[in-house]
Amino acid sequence: MSKPVSLSFEETNLDLIAEAEGRVCVLVPVEGNLGQEARRVNRLTRGAVERMRAAKSEGANTGDVITMAWPSGMAAEAVDIVFLPRQCSFQEAREAGAKIAQKRGEQPLLVLAGNHRKAAEIAMGIALRDYGFDDHKTAEASEDARTVRMMVSKPDEIKAAADPLLAVAEGVFFTRDLINEPANVLTTTExxxxxxxxxxxxxxxxxLDEDKLAELGMGALLSVGIGSDSPSKVVVMQWNGGETNAAPLALVGKGVVFDTGGISLKPAAGMEDMTMDMGGAGVVAGVMRALALRKAKANVVGLVGLVENMPSGRATRPGDVVTSMKGDTIEVINTDAEGRLVLCDVMHYAQERFNPAGMIDLATLTGAVIIGLGHANAGVFANEDMICNQFLKAAATEGEGAWRMPLGKAYADQLKSRVADLKNVGGRPAGSVTAAEFLRRFVRDGMPWIHLDIAGVASVKTATTYAPAGATGWGVMALNRLVADQYEVSE
Incomplete structure (x- = not known):
């Protein structure tokens, strides 16, 4: 598993700056007095820091980085000058950290953070952006290249502040690794x-294995994986860090480890991207890992339905009717609308077994949400305002794009079936909304619920602020924040 960069926090020692190898990063305000670390670098480089600040400060934004290559008077190969005032926001500090990580490449890095108030957040930004999925590459990366040292005035305090943040970063990495993993490696069993x-x-x-799922009556979920040699499973993860017997928050994830579309076979072009169709389950897993690592004082249960959607002589056909765990019959119009069949059974099971305080499901569910929102925002569907607004606030705080979409009877009516209680698709119009309405049918009255369609944000073709191209880990930070703000027991 990929791990966040090796970060260490040490007491500021001005005498060691000249000898530091690799890359040195120094924080400077756009205007005003330099800190002692910046003054030390400025003296070593015979005033180069001040000259570069004067030349670049006009029009410079918080977090901008300029580089001085092979600085005279220092052993370092480069010095990165980062415009970052002490009074910056934590989002600005994280983004600056991400830019620092992006600049450094494969070099060891010394960050001169001194007494910067947001040093822990800078470390978080470095950790999030310093990611590469190279498990299947034969070249070995240098261990030195994975090393980041931060010189700070109070290393013990900064480490204590950074540790829970880096636990979340490890959860993000776990999610990214799962989503980036090829399907011949990440089978349902693996x-x-x-x-x-x-x-x-x-x-x-x-x-829970297939026999148990059949015993529970999860006919909708089992109908998706029946055409594959890879057995369908449901995994239940519980973190009980809150009050004893307090109802948990339930997180439910779609885990289609590969989606051919089944009998409704997808076109060949781009089908290789369907290794990411387990993204919802990947996010749930990453959140649960983060909560456990930081020992969150909350009760949270994560449930994921793991299946593979393949065509075969056993596969579910368009026109088949399957029965969900709830008892509703579903006419399968299109076997490529399989994620909702997985989720509806796991959502029902989550409510039956845990009677949660609220439920959030995540899925790379529809291409329609990408048409509507692109790759900047996940689609958010909710049956009440309170839980929705709490999540939107958490997502905005963490810089993870999310946009609320509508629900309503007119969309639900598109799912009426001639031969069953409902059908699994409602046609092309409002495809992401009718998918959400399908899922809402399996939510109990009075259960606060959010559906997150993450098809556009789970994996992207170009780098984001905090991630290289590929899996982003979107949602781990937002859901961790939601748990921290709304579900954790106060001290």
Missing amino acids: FANRLDAMQSIGLDVEV
Whole structure:
């Protein structure tokens, strides 16, 4: 598994700055007095820091980075000058950290943070952006290249502040690794094994096999994976860090480890991207890992339905009717609208077993949400304002794009079936909305619920602020923030 960069915090020592190898990063305000670390670098480089600040400060924005290559008077190969005042926001500090990580490449890095108030957030930004999925590359990366040292005035305090942030970063990395993993490696069994291994960090993990799913009546979920040799599974992860017997928040994830479309076969072009169709389950897993690592004082249960959607002589056909765990019959119009069949059974099971305080499902569910929102925002659908607004606030705080979409009877009516209680698609108009309405049918009256359609944000073709191209880990930080703000027990 990829791990966040090796970050260490040490007491500021001005005498060591000249000898530091690789890359040195120094924080300076756009105007005003330099800190002692910046003054030291300025003296070593015979005033170069001040000259470059004067030349670049006009029009410079918070977080901008300029580079001085092979600075005289220092052993470093480069010095990065980062415009970052002490009074910046934590988002600005994180973004600056991400830019620092992006600049450094494969070099060891010394960050001269001194007494900067947001040093822990800078570390978080460095950790989030310093990611590369190279598990299947034969070249070995240098261990030195994974090293970041931060010189700070109070290393113990900064480490204490950074540790829970870096726990969240590890959750983000876990999600990215799962989504980036090819389907011949991340089978349903391997996925379940990786989640089961998280018992070592304190999660209670239970794996339900096909016999148990059949006994429970999960006919909708089982109909998706019936055409594959990879067995369908549901994995239940519990973190009980809150009050004893307090109802948990339930997180439910779609885990289609590969989606061919089944009998309604997808076009060949771009089908290789369907390794990311388990993104919802990946986010749930990453959140649960983060909560366990930072020992969150909340009760949260994560449930993921793991299946593979393949065509075969056993596969579900368009026109088939399947029965969900709830008992509703579903006419399968299109076998490529399979994620909702997985989610509806797992959502029903989550409510039956745990009677949660609220429920949030995540899925790379529809291409329609990408047409509507592109890759900047996930689609947010909710049955009440309070939980929706709480999540939107958490997502905005963490810089993860989310936009509320409508629900309503007119959309639900598109799912009426001639031969069953409902059908699994409602036609092309408002495809992401009718998918959400399908899921809402499986939410109990009075249950606060959010559906997150993350098809556009789970994996992207170009780099984002905090991630290179590929899996983003979108949602781990927002959901962790939601738990921290709304569900954790106060001290």
